Amino acid sequence: MRGFLERLQWKLAAWMQGRNGVDGLSNFLMGVGIILILASIVPGLDLLSWFALVFLLVAVLRSFSKNISARSKENEAFERVAEKPKRWFALRHKMWTNRKTxxxxxxxxxxxxxxxxxxKGTLRVxxxxxKTETMKKS
Ligand SMILES: [Zn+2]
Incomplete structure (x- = not known):
């Protein structure tokens, strides 16, 4: 069994050679697809499962694509758009983890x-x- 799995892993690795693989945009599309599948469980929203299928299909096809330059251009555009929201979430996370200090x-x-x-009492910030000055109670 172990030999079979190892051979399978090697075959998969060889098959993925020269293909785009999973990138940030593919991960994002997968996430949206999974959220849509979960949302489609709600009665009346069952049509969402078709949209989920489209998102997941695009994510998979992007990963297997051999046109790496086109895929990386798409991914760069996505990263540019996603940069601001990512930073916003990172800041919220930092604020939450340091909320006591x-x-x-x-x-x-x-x-x-x-x-x-x-x-630390009232601080001049x-x-x-x-260069705006404010007095802040800490
Ligand atoms: Zn300022």
Missing amino acids: TRYFTCKGCGTVLSVPRG VCPKC
């Missing part, structure tokens, strides 16, 4: 998210971006 607030001058350590 750090207080976060937005600069009144430019909207940049700033942070001060908690429990100078925004590194626009």
Whole structure:
């Protein structure tokens, strides 16, 4: 059994040679497809499973595609669009994990998210971006 699985793995690796493989865009399309499948369980939303099928099919076909330059161009465009939301989620995650040690607030001058350590009294904060000064209770 183990030899069979190893041979299968080698064959798959050889078959994937020269193909695009899974990239960020494919992963995203897979995720959307899976969410649509789960949503299609809700009565009245069963048509969503067809959209899910399209998303999953495109994700799989992209991974097996041999036109790597076209696929990587698509992936680059996707990464450019996805950069801002990714950063937003990363910041929310950081704020959540540091919520006990750090207080976060937005600069009144430019909207940049700033942070001060908690429990240090009232601090004078100078925004590194626009130099706006604020007094902040930490
Ligand atoms: Zn600022």
